[in-house]
Amino acid sequence: MSDLExxxxxxxxxxxxxxxxxxxxxxxxxxIGFAITLPVLLAGSEIGLALGLARSVKTFLIxxxxxxxxxxxxxxxxxxxxxxxxxxTQFSFGVGGARVVNLxxxxxxxxxxxxTAFLFGQAAQSAVIDIYGVDLGATPYTVLGSLLMVLTTVxxxxxxxxxxxxxxxxxxxxxxxxxxxxxxxxxxxxITSVQGSGMSEGVATSLVVGSYIVGSILLPDLTRYSRQxxxxxxxxxxxxxxxxxxxxxxxxxPSLAIGNKDLVAIMMGLGxxxxxxxxxxxxxxxxxxxxxxSTSLTLATIFTRYExxxxxxxxxxxxxxxxxxxxxxxFVNFLLxxxxxxxxxxxxxxxxxxxxxHGDYRLEMLSSQSRVNKAAFAAWLxxxxxxxxxxxxxxxxxxxxxxxxxxxxxVLYLVLKKLPFASRLKPAVGR
Numbered sequence: 001m002s003d004l005e006x007x008x009x010x011x012x013x014x015x016x017x018x019x020x021x022x023x024x025x026x027x028x029x030x031x032i033g034f035a036i037t038l039p040v041l042l043a044g045s046e047i048g049l050a051l052g053l054a055r056s057v058k059t060f061l062i063x064x065x066x067x068x069x070x071x072x073x074x075x076x077x078x079x080x081x082x083x084x085x086x087x088x089t090q091f092s093f094g095v096g097g098a099r100v101v102n103l104x105x106x107x108x109x110x111x112x113x114x115x116t117a118f119l120f121g122q123a124a125q126s127a128v129i130d131i132y133g134v135d136l137g138a139t140p141y142t143v144l145g146s147l148l149m150v151l152t153t154v155x156x157x158x159x160x161x162x163x164x165x166x167x168x169x170x171x172x173x174x175x176x177x178x179x180x181x182x183x184x185x186x187x188x189x190x191i192t193s194v195q196g197s198g199m200s201e202g203v204a205t206s207l208v209v210g211s212y213i214v215g216s217i218l219l220p221d222l223t224r225y226s227r228q229x230x231x232x233x234x235x236x237x238x239x240x241x242x243x244x245x246x247x248x249x250x251x252x253x254p255s256l257a258i259g260n261k262d263l264v265a266i267m268m269g270l271g272x273x274x275x276x277x278x279x280x281x282x283x284x285x286x287x288x289x290x291x292x293x294s295t296s297l298t299l300a301t302i303f304t305r306y307e308x309x310x311x312x313x314x315x316x317x318x319x320x321x322x323x324x325x326x327x328x329x330x331f332v333n334f335l336l337x338x339x340x341x342x343x344x345x346x347x348x349x350x351x352x353x354x355x356x357x358h359g360d361y362r363l364e365m366l367s368s369q370s371r372v373n374k375a376a377f378a379a380w381l382x383x384x385x386x387x388x389x390x391x392x393x394x395x396x397x398x399x400x401x402x403x404x405x406x407x408x409x410x411v412l413y414l415v416l417k418k419l420p421f422a423s424r425l426k427p428a429v430g431r
Contacts, residue, residue, distance in 0.1 A: 009156070010156030013300060014363070015082035021231075023227060027235035028238040030161060031239035033163065033287075034215060035212055035287075043207050045252060045254075045255035047252065048251070051201065059205045064244045064245035068236060075220070076229055077349070078219060078226070079228065079229045080232075080359060083224055085294075087363075088353070089349055094373040096371035106299050113288055115335065117145060124141035142320070146319065146324075147320065150316030154312050154313060157225055163286060167282040171286075178275075186258070206399050208248065221293070221297055223235055292315060292319070296308055340405060341387070344409030346406055348380060351410045375413060376413060379409050387405025
């Protein structure tokens with residue numbers, strides 16, 4: 001193995017060894033860095049202006065609790081097996097079937113990588129014009145920002161860990177500062193008196209959950225580096241149950257004080273031009289590095305002949321080119337549709353891990369089971385249709401389509417396994 005391959009080794013196809021694990025707090029910092037994104041800050045502002053502070057806090061806490069519950073379960077599986085999400089799916093869908101599942105996940109994450117890089121270029125262009133009066137266009141910022149994300153992601157979990165240790169405290173400081181300045185611009189009574197209108201608490205909760213449900217489902221990618229199973233649970237609870245509602249809250253207060261839903265514009269208006277630009281850079285850098293990291297982990301289980309760092313570079317460069325050309329912006333609706341199909345995957349692998357295999361995920365089992373698990377695909381298809389119907393109010397729903405489809409997949413998969421003909425759908429389990 002070459003020196004570069006050894007340095008960039010990220011255990012994408014094998015369990016993480018004991019000498020590479022970290023604490024749950026370190027993993028929580030990485031997840032928090034991924035969660036502080038411009039879309040999440042925008043969603044927090046919109047919810048605050050629509051519901052007012054008291055009702056907004058309620059939806060943030062409920063949404064965070066849902067994400068934390070899902071995240072704690074998936075994080076436990078990752079920490080217990082020390083495997084990535086895309087290796088875990090091989091047990092429930094079969095080695096051959098998982099290639100289809102992982103390819104869909106890779107396309108979704110790669111698409112969001114390109115869209116985020118494109119939006120970063122536009123946001124950075126606008127910020128530089130406001131601060132320095134210089135307009136270089138969006139393309140240079142898109143290319144430079146994307147290359148920065150690629151160079152970080154090439155080094156895998158180690159680089160994400162170092163980046164989060166630096167960027168997360170800085171971003172938190174910026175958010176606290178903007179809240180401080182906003183409170184000086186408006187009284188607390190004025191902020192709490194805003195009642196808002198135009199959005200139900202159910203829709204608001206759905207926005208909170210939907211903004212990071214895919215991240216919760218893919219937590220094994222990070223928690224496989226946990227020292228013990230409880231470290232994975234601690235990471236998910238701190239990041240999603242505590243920090244995530246807090247991120248929404250600090251986006252809400254300035255918006256209620258100033259009356260503007262664009263937090264970056266608020267920072268500019270408060271004279272925080274350079275911190276606003278730094279927030280754009282770090283928020284996009286951390287979150288999009290996650291998209292590329294998960295994309296490369298997924299593709300590494302499909303293109304097994306290539307080292308992960310080569311896959312990362314290839315995917316990142318292709319995403320950079322498409323983002324610079326502005327093509328990715330046309331795929332947002334398609335990506336939203338694909339997003340409906342990802343939550344059921346988690347419902348299936350959770351059911352498989354806890355109720356069918358009882359936590360016994362040994363890699364040697366994969367060679368003795370069916371390459372395609374038909375029951376998993378049947379449950380996935382039906383649950384995806386339920387998710388689509390829920391998202392478009394075609395069926396009774398909980399107002400959180402991702403949770404509806406995930407719960408449906410969980411139940412359907414177990415039911416299919418218990419039916420009389422389940423022996424034809426059930427993969428062989430190695431002994």
